[in-house]
Amino acid sequence: MLTAFRDNVRVYASAAEKGREYCCPGCRATLVLRKGRVRIHHFAHHPPVTCEWGIGETFSHLEAKLALKEALAPRCHRIELEWPVASLSGDRRADVYAWEMLGGQIAFELQHTGIGIEEIERRTRAYMAAGLAVVWLPFLQARFRTLARRAGPGEPGDWVVDRYRPKPFERWLSAFNFGEVWYWAPKTRRLMRGTLEPDLTIVPTPAWYHAFGEAPIVPASTTSPFVTLRLDGPYDPATLSIRSSRRKPASIGHYELPGGPTVRLISGGPSNRRADRLSS
Numbered sequence: 001m002l003t004a005f006r007d008n009v010r011v012y013a014s015a016a017e018k019g020r021e022y023c024c025p026g027c028r029a030t031l032v033l034r035k036g037r038v039r040i041h042h043f044a045h046h047p048p049v050t051c052e053w054g055i056g057e058t059f060s061h062l063e064a065k066l067a068l069k070e071a072l073a074p075r076c077h078r079i080e081l082e083w084p085v086a087s088l089s090g091d092r093r094a095d096v097y098a099w100e101m102l103g104g105q106i107a108f109e110l111q112h113t114g115i116g117i118e119e120i121e122r123r124t125r126a127y128m129a130a131g132l133a134v135v136w137l138p139f140l141q142a143r144f145r146t147l148a149r150r151a152g153p154g155e156p157g158d159w160v161v162d163r164y165r166p167k168p169f170e171r172w173l174s175a176f177n178f179g180e181v182w183y184w185a186p187k188t189r190r191l192m193r194g195t196l197e198p199d200l201t202i203v204p205t206p207a208w209y210h211a212f213g214e215a216p217i218v219p220a221s222t223t224s225p226f227v228t229l230r231l232d233g234p235y236d237p238a239t240l241s242i243r244s245s246r247r248k249p250a251s252i253g254h255y256e257l258p259g260g261p262t263v264r265l266i267s268g269g270p271s272n273r274r275a276d277r278l279s280s
Contacts, residue, residue: 001053002062003082004031004043012081013041025084025093026053040066053082053093060139060186061112065095067189068108068137071237077101087130088123094132104244106263107134110184115169121256124176128260133244135263136173140183140192148231157195157230164229166196175252182265183231190234193267197228232267241266 002013004022013033016022022031022043029051031043040062045054065081073079076098083097085107094107107127120136127134148159166174173181174196181194242263249259 001025001031001043001057001082002041002065004033010080013043016041016043024051024053025082027051058112061110064110064112064139064184064186064189068096068110068184068237071189072096072098072108075101075238077103083107085127085130085132087126089126094127094134100242100244102244104261104263105132106242107132108137109134110137110139111169112139114167117168117172117255120169120172121258125258125260128258128262131261133261133263135182135265136176137182137184137191138167138170138173140185144231151230155230157232159192159231161229161231163199163224163226164196165226166229171196172255175255176257177264180264185234188234191237191240191265192231192233193235193265194232195230197230199224199226199228235267239267 001024003010003025004013004016005011005025005028006016006020006022010025011022013035016033016035018033018035020033022033023029024031024043024045027050029045031045033041034044035041039059042057042062045051049055069079069081078099080097082093082095084092085094085097086092095110096108098106098108100106109123124134124136144159144161147161147164149162151157151160170181179195181196183192183194185192243266244261244263247257247259247262250257
């Protein structure tokens with residue numbers, strides 16, 4: 001964790017002093033302050049860890065939260081890390097919580113692991129019920145470096161991942177974000193804009209025939225579970241425009257898309273066209 005309480009006051013690990021007593025904002029247990037020369041300053045629970053605030057936090061996740069906060073800080077009225085949101089149950093915090101200059105409030109969620117469809121719908125609905133727009137940013141995994149290729153002449157996007165099999169929540173995000181999925185690239189600390197295009201490859205499946213060997217009664221093919229992933233970028237978060245709006249609730253297939261305040265990230269152009277490879 002990057003934040004803790006001391007005497008009921010929120011403190012960042014970067015500004016905390018060793019030898020003081022700090023407690024967890026979630027379970028109020030005493031925390032250990034870890035400040036070194038290599039790894040990012042942070043707080044940790046004493047083992048065994050059972051608090052939801054301390055489970056599953058990787059150093060790449062901590063670094064991503066801090067990097068995003070630093071990039072967005074100059075353009076926001078106020079910005080905080082691991083900010084509690086009353087309408088959320090369980091782990092009741094937003095990774096990065098920003099107050100825009102014009103008064104809007106945005107929660108940024110850096111998703112370094114998979115999340116179920118029901119969970120992302122529930123959390124998104126809870127954010128919107130609290131009057132917040134939420135931006136979900138899945139991590140761009142290391143496997144993209146071997147799967148991706150440079151887009152050819154006339155092809156849209158900068159990078160292409162053929163026959164990519166997206167996680168269910170990535171498909172949900174594509175529907176929620178009007179066809180876009182924004183990814184966080186940990187090594188470059190930049191964002192990549194992705195689009196999922198259907199792969200129309202036909203995959204053969206077993207067919208059942210009538211007893212007399214006539215035409216099949218079940219189609220012998222189905223659509224591929226793969227997509228073509230196209231990526232633009234990388235983009236510096238500080239250069240992106242943030243467009244606020246409201247959306248109505250909608251049902252698309254088996255996805256339930258909540259209604260309420262929302263934002264879209266708008267790019268003016270890649271922040272580093274000199275990048276020679278896809279960094280994750």
